Amino acid sequence: MCGGTASAFHLEEPIMPLVNDIEVPITREELPEGQFLCEYCTAKCCRYYAFPITKPKTWKDFDYIRWFLLHGKAGIFVDDGDWYIQVHADCQHILPDNRCGIYETRPQVCREYTTDDCEYDVDSGHQMIFDTPEQIDEYAEAVLPPKKRAPWQQTRAKQFNLPMAVR
Numbered sequence: 001m002c003g004g005t006a007s008a009f010h011l012e013e014p015i016m017p018l019v020n021d022i023e024v025p026i027t028r029e030e031l032p033e034g035q036f037l038c039e040y041c042t043a044k045c046c047r048y049y050a051f052p053i054t055k056p057k058t059w060k061d062f063d064y065i066r067w068f069l070l071h072g073k074a075g076i077f078v079d080d081g082d083w084y085i086q087v088h089a090d091c092q093h094i095l096p097d098n099r100c101g102i103y104e105t106r107p108q109v110c111r112e113y114t115t116d117d118c119e120y121d122v123d124s125g126h127q128m129i130f131d132t133p134e135q136i137d138e139y140a141e142a143v144l145p146p147k148k149r150a151p152w153q154q155t156r157a158k159q160f161n162l163p164m165a166v167r
Contacts, residue, residue, distance in 0.1 A: 028121065037115040043091075043098040044119045050077070050086040059147055062140035066133045076136065077126040 026040050053076075056062045068074045068085055075086045093101035100106055130136045 037118065037120045038099070041098060041118075041120050043094050045113060046091040046094050046098075046100070048086050048088045050084045053083050053085050055081075055083045056140070059140065059144060062136060062144070065130070065136050069130065069133045069136060076128075076130040078128040079126055081127075 028037065031037060031040075053065075054061070056065055065076055065085075069076065073088045075088065077084050077086055091100075093106075095101045100110070128139075130139065
């Protein structure tokens with residue numbers, strides 16, 4: 001030491017373990033007998049819903065996806081080649097402690113959901129994620145042939161023999 005006195009390093013709050021780069025209060029392996037992961041979770045599964053969509057193959061398909069993303073609180077993700085739209089919306093029955101306010105009468109989809117493969121300690125794991133219209137446009141430009149000009153644009157350029165401005 002370079003002079004001075006030694007002092008103990010003390011944290012006010014314990015550091016939570018990192019699992020897959022996510023801070024979790026307890027790991028799955030440390031879960032005490034008779035307790036459930038939900039008791040330690042931030043209710044990730046109750047803060048969005050997702051459903052499959054057809055994989056986009058045309059400019060029109062990608063334009064529909066762009067439309068979804070323009071509405072905010074929506075995202076697109078791809079898992080194992082399957083495409084999904086994800087709507088970020090908290091269940092209206094999440095309590096301040098992240099528990100279910102209607103646990104006894106919760107929907108069947110909630111009853112069937114287990115913590116076996118839940119997102120408690122997983123960030124996303126998706127192959128691709130699109131959160132903005134610009135991201136989906138960039139992807140479409142990379143995988144589709146160039147857009148064709150609208151017929152009126154082609155006719156006008158030929159009619160006046162002028163080059164078209166590129167925006």
